[in-house]
Amino acid sequence: MNQRDAAIVGIHEHQSRDVEGKVSALQIKAESAARALEDAGLSWSDVDAIYDAGDGGGMNGLTIAEYFGLKPAVIDTTNVGGSSYEFHAAHAKRDIASGKANVALLTYGSTAHSNARAIGVGGRGGGGHHPADNMDMFTGMTLVANYAMVAHRHMHEYGTTSEQLAEISIATRCHAMRNPDAVRAMEDLEFLDIRETTIDDVTNSRMIADPLHLLECCMISDGGGAVVIASPEVARNCSKSPVWILGTGEATKYPQTSADITTSAGAYSGTQAFGEAGISPAEIDIAMIYDSFSITVMVLLEDLGFCQKGEGGAWVEGGRLRFDRPGDGPALNTDGGGLSSNHPGMRGIFLLIEAARQLRGESCSQVSDAKLAVAHGNGGMLGSRHAAGTIILGRD
């Protein structure tokens, strides 16, 4: 039996995906934190542990504490890219279970869109002085090309098709069209055609890096959010029903001789998390899986054990991932995902937030009687070096 020693009790997702340069990332963090604490029925003074990906500059763990006006007993600035927040949730559970903390605050804020940072379709991978970057930078590999290389190998080994990958894009768009914040995001970011999409729409969209098309790539938005995680004693007195953290897993992967690029670190973090939770993938109602690109989800559905390696293509066919097909396995990214709702660079926190909404019954694409969810973040780059964080969540 899993240990119910920490629960998500407060959530908030910043609504705007385009702050037009008028709000800072720090302000998004603080506003989101305040709203998430209100959601829980808590206040700043209840917080004794903070988790932030340290993207605010040097000594971030200190400066963010002062900015919030907190004197926490635990500070964790783990940064493993977009999966940082799954790592934070895992650490918060550990820190609460050990008695070091009672109320953990996770924060994220980014103005990637306002800064015109190229994340989704044309950004450069690497750069800087790390030795790995110093070996790769001359190639002109873009972020999407890094993921596209995984897709090519997946197609080569297993016969996966672009039409099968497109299933992931159209399922998330279906969910996005039901989420007013996601629709407004697509309007603000000037998407050309804001509607439910078909497989043909995806495969006929412009090729960005073979074999990935435009509609298989995440958007580049502003945004942020916060999550409050608390001990069972605190959770019992919060405003909303607790969403228990039942299992956690963390893993990394990087290029090595003879390594299989079609298997991600998620194969290891998933096994840990499901094992700790004592449940199987077949029991999961909601799959919040980091959809930086279509291929990310395809690989992760396999790695998390929803189907066998190489069988993901056939498995997703026929709209299986939609929220209104509950008998067929989990609903995917019911907020609209990074493909169609929100991707400010590190969207791992939104995976936790939407999973919690589903288990509370608050989603725009609510799966009836959803009991168990997985939130899986992939940080870094799937086709080279990345960090995987898996969180299994369940309601009372």
Added chain:
Amino acid sequence: MNEPTRPLPHTNEMDTREFWAATKDKELRYQQCDDCNTVVFYPRRHCMGCTSGNLTWKLSKGFGTVYTYSVVRQSYHPFFRGKVPYAVAWIELDEGPRMLSNVIEVDDPSADVQIGMKVELVWEEHEEVNIPLFRPAG
């Protein structure tokens, strides 16, 4: 107005500077541990297989296989946006290391680059370093 140029590695980066120095002599090098035979790539000062750290530089013959690739059609980089479409690929060298590079000297990278194809090293010359690229073998 200068033409934008390919971004080049820093020749003073502490772990990779010997690798890049060797490219001046058109040598593609990798490291192997004398004690545990672990192949180390990208270059480092320490062995990841054992704690002895007696690494020896080895010379690759420059032949390999395309493990996987993509054709970049959109880039915002001032140099690469003028080069699209171009192929980036993970090249599995015959000696073991897997390195990221470009496959060049193909008419249409979408049609002419394939997973599993044999490739050979070709050097792109620059002042401070030479850049290891690959072309279809033979």
